[in-house]
Amino acid sequence: MVGPLEQAILALMIFVIMLGMGASLTPRDFYLALRRPYGLMIGVVSQYGFMPFIGFLLATLLTVPETIAIGILIMACMPGGTTSNIFTYFSKGNLALSVLMTVTSTVAGVVLIPIILVVYANALDLDIPRENIIVTLILLLVPVGIGMILRKFSANVGAVTEFMGSALALFFIVFLVISWIPRNWSFLLETTSATYFAAVGLGVFGISIGYAFARALKLHPRNARTVALETGIQNGPLAVAIIVFTFNGTEAQAVMAVPVLYSLFIVIVSTLVTLVFRRANTAAEQKLPDGLL
């Protein structure tokens, strides 16, 4: 597992990355996303409607032990995390909407997650660590706010911060994958294919269905990309924290399998999706003829 030092380094990295993301935003971006809350609503429905259902289907249809099934469900009920903001940024999505979706789903999760678990898991009693929720929100909102202030104060400081933040984000993505594999090598070998399928499928189906849903409701492709990533990318560390709080010993280890695997594969899946989204964005760009502009 991740030690306290690594956790601190990760938190610091996320802080700097979100500072950069914030520096790409203006208050007006948030105003626009809130003025038309349609996208935000679609996002929350997608997040807490589709994802738990996908998780439920995976947990029931796949032949997995009960502990794994619980892990799938917990993972599926999590709100979005900062990773979704980073991928939205690189996908040329609507970052302000992404941040708002993460905040909304995180706050709403306190109430919604237990209700959903009642529906799908016969009132599985989970401890949702409040401090974890608060840390998530602080790690998201404080740097984003500071980033926006930096940009307001000086467009150059903002642009440099954004550049540094996005460079660190690229490093962060590579770091997540590279540091994860050796740490969990034996675990990778022991895991059954059904568990793999659940861990990978959660992200893949979440992103696909989120995108299809948002497009079906006529969201602009930029916002649809945002909803897709926000739906499919869950707050992995929060799931891990919840499991640590709720379960003990070997049981905790088993329940944790899917969240841990998911955390690796979602980064890989999201990277591929981001490449596709970027290409789609470039293809949709207006072709300006050669000439005076």
Add this chain to the structure above:
Amino acid sequence: MTISERPWAAYYGPDVRPEIETASCRTIGDLIRSVAETYGKAPAFTTCLYNGMNGTLSFSQVDEMSDAFAVYLREVAGLNRGDRVAVQMPNCLSYPIAAFGVLKAGCVLVNVNPLYTAEEMAKQFADAEPHALVIVDMFADKVPEATKGHPIPNVIVTRIAEFLPKMPRGIVGLVQKHWDRSVKPIEIAHIRLPEALDVGRARRNENKIEVDAYFQDVSPDDVACLQYTGGTTGVAKGAMLTHTNLIMNMQQTMEMISVFKKGEEVALTALPLYHIFAFTVNLLGFYWLGARNVLIPNPRPLSNVKRAFENYKITWMSGVNTLFNGLCNEVWFTDSPPKHLKFASAGGMALQTAVARRWQDITGKPVLQGYGLTETSPILTFNPLGKVREGTIGIPLPSTDVICVDEAGVPVAPGERGEIATKGPQIMAGYWNKPEETANVMRDGWFLTGDIGVMDPDGYISIVDRKKDMVVVSGFNVYPNEIEDCLATHPGILESAVIGVPDDVTGEAVKAFVVKRDQSLTEADIRAHCKAHLTGYKIPKRVAFRDDLPKSNVGKILRKDLRTSETTQDAAE
């Protein structure tokens, strides 16, 4: 023509002088100096890159730096009054420094399109014979080939992020070098612009040089710019624009607009400054107003302009139809249209009425269409604010006479078609080294535009046709001869003819009719061949293969017949 014979004078605003007697400054050098003394430390130019990184120079800084550059040109590079200096760069902070430096030094500014191929550059250099070249590093790799026949003794190299603060400048440099690899190694002897400025400063201090003496030596009727327009014979021709031409045209244009407040405006310059429209109106006009000028190096894709709109309170912008149309199709633009905009100005190509209306709907402010030519510095007519007539190019500027004449040169009645002829202080001194070409366009003191227009009784003009074979692609003039010459060098082509055809996006598009010599020749072959020799906008957008081409008795290809068959075909479809 007397003022009473100018029906349009009634449509000028109350503060507009119908006649501007004299230029406010003798030369552009004087203008730069006096404006800098008035506005001092206020921001004059800002380069805003796509990611929001930016750099700003104040009026005093631009004044001081262009002084240093003038000294470098005269004392170090050894140029004399009247020597040509080619300036080839996209919009960036180096542009005003280079251009103003050249003009202060009493030299002649030759604007060169940075996207030109080495071949196209070579043609322009051969004609203008510049003694110095200021070029951006991204395109400097073309210089050795472009100067083979006509070596340029002084090459000064600059970069997009020049004069930005250190950090953004370094990041942009790294990205250009290692990420998009847009900067290639430079294989010619050169000096960097900041170094040239340092050398110039040192020389000025050492020898106590008065830069004012350079431009006090210049006469208002001396040539300030050689502005190239391409040529009917396929060879580029340079319009000689004098200091008076440019200053007067700038004043005539600004006279029409009373909503601007000196020292308070923020202009967005997405059009390239090497083009005469942006040069006179954006560069000179808004400098003169004491405005902050936000320069966009590359507006493609249009999202590159987003940060400029977010970070600056743009009060005015200029553009061509393509730009206004493009912005109206960008979600980020329609979501937050510029709040402080007073109006926008369009030129270069016909502004479509539908585009003008959408722009007005989205921004709540009008886009006013004007008209002019490189040869007229360039503005001849503009729609007055509040008295816009859709689909027209407006009314003549103060001190400008415009008539429509028949083939014999006799003015036609209002409402009838005729070639637009004009007189005014903005008409060029002639074409550089081409007296016959000059004689062709001047008749009894009137300049013949080659455009066919209709003037209504109030003086509003509409363009209905063009006499010349020239094609206007999104604001750039393309001469069919140049394209045909290029096609002729392809071994698979027997003969060809090039015309302009209507196009929804670019107004007009280049269409080539080709007779094959090699039967396996494809459209892609032709495009690839043209791409190697011509700038993007000149490459035929459409290619049609024919067994033969319509010809006159003496064997001259009749482009006119091809055009007629195109239009009847269009109508049939």
